[in-house]
Amino acid sequence: ETGVTQTPRHLVMGMTNKKSLKCEQHLGHNAMYWYKQSAKKPLELMFVYNFKEQTENNSVPSRFSPECPNSSHLFLHLHTLQPEDSALYLCASSQDGQATDTQYFGPGTRLTVL
Amino acid sequence: GQNIDQPTEMTATEGAIVQINCTYQTSGFNGLFWYQQHAGEAPTFLSYNVLDGLEEKGRFSSFLSRSKGYSYLLLKELQMKDSASYLCAAMDSNYQLIWGAGTKLIIKP
Numbered sequence: 001e002t003g004v005t006q007t008p009r010h011l012v013m014g015m016t017n018k019k020s021l022k023c024e025q026h027l028g029h030n031a032m033y034w035y036k037q038s039a040k041k042p043l044e045l046m047f048v049y050n051f052k053e054q055t056e057n058n059s060v061p062s063r064f065s066p067e068c069p070n071s072s073h074l075f076l077h078l079h080t081l082q083p084e085d086s087a088l089y090l091c092a093s094s095q096d097g098q099a100t101d102t103q104y105f106g107p108g109t110r111l112t113v114l
Numbered sequence: 115g116q117n118i119d120q121p122t123e124m125t126a127t128e129g130a131i132v133q134i135n136c137t138y139q140t141s142g143f144n145g146l147f148w149y150q151q152h153a154g155e156a157p158t159f160l161s162y163n164v165l166d167g168l169e170e171k172g173r174f175s176s177f178l179s180r181s182k183g184y185s186y187l188l189l190k191e192l193q194m195k196d197s198a199s200y201l202c203a204a205m206d207s208n209y210q211l212i213w214g215a216g217t218k219l220i221i222k223p
Contacts (some may be wrong), residue, residue, distance in 0.1 A: 040122070040216075041215055042118065042212075042213040042214055042215045043157075043201070043211075043213040045211070048210075056210065090156065090157070097209065099209060100144050100145050100162070100164065102147070102162065104159070105149075105157045105158070107156045
């Protein structure tokens with residue numbers, strides 16, 4: 001148990017659907033991250049929130065929309081996705097996003113876009 | 115550009131020692147992390163090096179040479195449960211982690 005939970009664990013959606021991924025951290029951290037992990041590729045950082053403010057958006061398509069209502073919760077809203085968006089989406093948290101703090105990961109959501 | 119290189123796959127025998135290498139190029143440097151990821155699970159933190167030298171933590175050790183842009187993870191007395199992917203990540207000057215693609219370690223009896 002890492003203290004970071006993600007729901008759902010698996011999601012299958014069509015290209016016209018709208019869905020949301022949820023992440024919750026119970027570690028009292030102030031920074032939260034969304035990563036995309038595709039097979040045999042490096043983790044791709046998508047978004048960073050530090051003290052509820054978005055500090056990074058690494059050229060992510062607008063069909064991915066993050067939301068951070070408080071420092072414990074992070075959402076990723078999905079709409080009109082493409083099959084190439086199928087991947088494992090990992091959430092992580094750390095004490096501070098502008099420091100050398102260790103990131104702790106959730107188990108991920110395995111997304112399949114049909 | 116920023117880049118991390120590590121071998122795609124390695125195979126070792128139970129009870130043996132294996133060294134997983136990682137080279138990095140980043141804009142600034144704030145340390146090198148190693149994570150372990152079992153199939154279908156979250157990456158879990160193993161080690162962090164920011165100074166040159168070897169850090170030992172039980173069966174696992176991690177080494178860093180900043181001048182060479184090089185690190186390795188050393189696993190001793192290998193156990194079957196060590197079969198996993200090992201991810202190397204360097205932190206740049208903006209405190210962002212630049213990740214390698216991971217090394218899949220296969221342990222054979």
